[in-house]
Amino acid sequence: MRTDRKLKIIFGLLSVGLLTTLLFKLSNIPGGMILSGLFLGGMMTIGIIIVCLILSGILKSVFKQTSFLTILFITTTISFLAFHYQLYSPTLTIKVPNGYKGEINLVLSNVKDNILTVDSNGIGYLNEWTFNKTYSRPIVEQLDGKNLDKNLVGFNPSTFYGTSIGGGNSIKSLSFEIVPDSVLGQKQYFSVDWTKYVNKKLVLLKEPEKGIESNEATIEIKPE
16 A cells, blocks of 8 residues: 555656646647647647546556556556657757848758758758657757847748648758848748759658659648
8 A cells, every 4th residue: 555655646746747748848839720739739638638547447457456546647657758759849950151041941851960050042951750850949040150049930820840742752841931130020931942952862752763753842831
């Protein structure tokens, strides 16, 4: 009984702490369509709790000496940890040329190490893991060290990055804008065909033997 009480306290504190930090994290993730990340994530969190209640009831019939509440705290702790991992997003530190204004495109690439010092056309390169996990607002600095946070404009209020779309062999990127001081917070929709400046040898393709498909670099919300 004493061991059960200790487990209940330890995992109870862990579960509540993880749930609190999870809700905070959900308030900062992108949503989909008109729904916020907090709403969508909140629905998933409720689903996790319901599944844990059912699972705990089943496990209680096996571990009869352990209280239902202790089992529930253990299952929710494990589940919340897994959800935290799924929501993890690296905060990228991007370097841009001094005085650069325009669109930044971080291309889905076959590189092992991310290339986050973008070229004069605003192009950098991300490995597949980083590309798929990143949604948080980056740190962006000029080469001279000047911070450009106030000049960054994301895709829309619910998600920072836009994602270029196309077929399996098209060039895909995460994108945002760096705007002049005179139009802070206003998206400028810079109309440059950035895809022609991409190093084609670094583009990650599903079917490399077929080569790169043409794409219009249209933008959609990421993630759905």
